Amino acid sequence: MQSADAAPSTGMVAEQITAEVSAWVGSASLRGLVRHFGGDWPAGDLAEVLRFLDDFSARHWDFRQGRERPEAREPTLDARTSRLVLDAAATLGMVRPSLPARGAYAHLVVLGGLAHACVRRVAYAAHLLRTGVRVTGEVAVLGSFRPLSEWERATLADAGLPADDTEVDVLDTAVRRVFGVTAPTEQDGVDAGHPHHSWSSRTYRPAGLPPVRVLAAPSSEPHRRRAHTADTQRFWAEHVQLAPGDATLMVTAPIYVPFQHCDALRTLAVPYGCGIDTVGVDPALADLAVLPEQTLTPGRYLQEIRSAVRSMRALHDLLR
Structure with a gap:
């Protein structure tokens, strides 16, 4: 999720953004992370999924606790969990750079x-x-x-x-x-x-x-x-x-x-x-x-997955 064209009506913008947010938060990678950390995916609509992810990530992936990013605690994760996090981050568009869509x-x-x-x-x-x-x-x-x-x-x-x-x-x-x-x-x-x-x-x-x-x-x-x-x-x-x-x-x-x-x-x-x-x-x-670039650890990626969830929740609330 990295591009959104201006659209001729607010309704069309809202539909496009909602579809992109839904695809990101509903991806197999994010579902797999939640399952690995002991969560059960909710059965509700997008608003309920975003509320759940916000609460879940606060309990499991918030290593800043209100502090600046350099002061965040680095969690101890086993090798399997670390690989799962890094693979998910790549799938979610957080690892590889991309070129501008326009000239x-x-x-x-x-x-x-x-x-x-x-x-x-x-x-x-x-x-x-x-x-x-x-x-x-x-x-x-x-x-x-x-x-x-x-x-x-x-x-x-x-x-x-x-x-x-x-x-x-x-x-x-x-x-x-x-x-x-x-x-x-x-x-x-x-x-x-x-x-x-x-x-x-x-x-x-x-x-x-x-x-x-x-x-x-x-x-x-x-x-x-x-x-x-x-x-x-x-x-x-x-x-x-x-x-x-x-x-x-x-x-x-x-x-x-x-x-x-x-x-x-x-x-x-x-x-x-x-x-x-x-x-x-x-x-x-x-x-x-x-x-x-500084070394980006699995803990850093989990923290920024949480940041993305919170930003998407605020965006979706605005569009409702």
Whole structure:
């Protein structure tokens, strides 16, 4: 599940999305995982299946417990279980990268994340542009003022990269390095004295390429948490004035494609009527060698299967 065209009516969009969600959550791979972890598949409709999977994954596959991803507990799994998880993740579209479905888009959106992922995704976006993907609008690089962990700082230092302070700092540094720009041509923002309330926007204009905007979003629930993926997508859509029919390409890592694609459908495709394609970075590209991908364990895949389930449940609730 990584592509959804804009459709002429909300009803048609809802039918297409519901069919794709149903196919993903009802796959033999996911059913097999649930069975292996002791679950009995429910007999109800899609809403009941999603509710069950949300509750089941909370009990068996939530190793973060509200913490950031680097702080998640790594479960102890036997060899058979590990193989089953990795096979399921591959079947569910979370392992192998895929190419963009189109040759041209209105916008290209790079989603932020952990420091090494920020660097890799910006580099991959530049690779796509320089190898033929056309963008008529802008490249949007989305993040927040989330402080970097000590692990992220060490990862950057080991690669000889600047030890920035926040996620958006890493994205901004990567844009300057990868696109060969030195200073923004436009910038705006609000320093509210707290990262959950603040925002910033910097636009660069690399020669021969579309403008690149680095955007840090505020949280929609600043009293509870930092800005998350959906916050950054909504904030960008308001800034760019996203229009019906705008084909938008999202860049993330393969492990996050199902989860973040569904977030984009919920926050962008449904309310704005735009088309969404979501692709994962190709780890084999030499352009990305500066910061190799971290080892993805079976525990990480189980955690992100849970993320995908929760995102699909929120999307389905919106469409009901």
